[in-house]
Amino acid sequence: MLDDRKLAVLRAVVEDYVSTNEPVGSKALAERHNLGVSPATVRNDMAVLEEQGYITQPHTSAGRVPTDKGYRLFVDRLSQIKPLSAAERRAIETFLAGAVDLDDVVTRTVRLLAQLTRQVAVVQYPSLTRSTVRHVELVPLAERRIMLVLITNTGRVEQRVVELPEIVADDQVAHLRALLNASLDGCGLGRVPETIADLPDRLPEEDRPVAATILSVLLETLVDRHDEKVIFAGAANLAGDFSVGLREVLEALEEQVVLMRLLGEAGDHSALMVRIGSENPYSGLHGTSIVAAGYGSGDNELARLGVLGPTRMDYPVTMGAVRAVARYVGQILAGS
Amino acid sequence: MLDDRKLAVLRAVVEDYVSTNEPVGSKALAERHNLGVSPATVRNDMAVLEEQGYITQPHTSAGRVPTDKGYRLFVDRLSQIKPLSAAERRAIETFLAGAVDLDDVVTRTVRLLAQLTRQVAVVQYPSLTRSTVRHVELVPLAERRIMLVLITNTGRVEQRVVELPEIVADDQVAHLRALLNASLDGCGLGRVPETIADLPDRLPEEDRPVAATILSVLLETLVDRHDEKVIFAGAANLAGDFSVGLREVLEALEEQVVLMRLLGEAGDHSALMVRIGSENPYSGLHGTSIVAAGYGSGDNELARLGVLGPTRMDYPVTMGAVRAVARYVGQILAGS
DNA sequence: ACTTGGCACTCAGGAACACAGAGTGCCAGC
């Protein structure tokens, strides 16, 4: 029902509208893209495309604008992801290579992505639950107070102050630390609870209350952080462009929960996810699209990142940028 | 040269303009505030105030609007900081009390402040340089790789991976750790360099290269973080209000350096700093005002926080909120 | 020396109106 030329027309409408931000008419379209047919023919095709719901006109006698459905077809079948230029790739590499710790990697990534796409970038911190324990440290602070530090293989560090039910000696602490590390080293965070379940039993009677307190805080740490942290950058890029709903968009960006859902569930590793306009789970963000991908070191996806922009964004370029950044971040993370 | 009534008129102009966001005329002013004089008299006073530069009219035959100079006088002499309501104070306490670690305290604070003032809140992380070492931890990761973890009395944790020049045994590491902690415990971060300067000399010859490497990374950590981290929240509050320059404001908010300068130098502890419109160091932020204060545990100021809003903000209320939040955060930090 | 009522003047913002231009839909002819 949609022959090749009609698809070409749709592609042309999307491309022109994205670059000019104005409804595109049959005449201009027939000229700019050499379709080899007259404006009248284009008009007929447009009428069909409109009937099918791929494009629409803001008001009678204005040009046509793609609908969400139109963008969807464009992304799925009519466009090709555009790779970055060599210069851009070099810029990414050098910019990310300078990072000193995990925090720095994430911060740099989100800024990089925002700058590259001139849109709002969103990056999720590498998930705790999918990483493994590298080291557990217990630091005595006072007689009845110690600090619990958990270091993961992704370089993430979590710490908690623990109030103890009784006074403990330093060598008791040292013993517990050794025991914890022996059991947990390399253990996936998801498997920590079952791994330490029987640990108190392997201790002398008098140490158990203290151990139990510490372990419960440790478990709490894992649970608390189950909702992962997401940060964004490039909000300034919203200012020039957006027609309406700027407030809604900014509000959504500051809601961790919404952001998490936006980035989507973990999918195929390195597969790009695109959500267009009303496909969005959050009503304040109709009118915006999200391009997201997972990233990680090696095969396992640690977290997700993406960009958010107006529905009329340049999908091929944006998708290229997101994919490239996701890959580079993965490499950096694997290398450190 | 400005008698009491003229000051009263200025105050009235500021208050009315803040609450209505429209130029205020002589008639409305004489009615709403019972000044006991006629509109004509008010007009005369206004003419004088305008000549002196405290107010201005957007165009002939419109009401008057305060100038930056007018707001300045208002803040310095005509207004009184408005304390929070009991309900608000309770809300602050319960909201901040639930924080589990330093990161959480800062995040909650910035959101709280944004919500309370309905403006953009800005909070600086407690400064490393002004805090003291609580513990240094060395965690062996591989034969020639260890992780250095630095814990401060404000609960902040810094970590770095260190590549060593040679293979070290675990007990060597343990020895160095003990030595480090013995020398540095309670040491102000600013004094760390001098404190560890002679440390290699107190080690056996063969340990010195390793120690030197670790110490240099430790020093690097301190220097790197000298530029402190600043976060913001409540950007959505900009949307409804701001007339122009929204893009500039958002850009400024994402520039750490600009934010730092905005919050200002450490002043008298717990003294409120107010910067109005063009008093601002950054040209993109004329049209906005900043109310900031230092916060800390006990007497020493650890960092600063504040809010940013349109020049026509409600200064008494905003100042009250900033002061209150700064105090509560200080208490929370001291208690943990 | 201030304050006050009166009065003429100014100007932004809104309503009414006309008009040019872009774009469409449809039809007849190739």
Place this chain on the structure above:
DNA sequence: GCTGGCACTCTGTGTTCCTGAGTGCCAAGT
């Protein structure tokens, strides 16, 4: 099935006019 022509329909823009709020100034009153 494509194309040129033509009548039609809108939005956006520019013009004009008018109202109303607000001012500045002046002369009179206290």
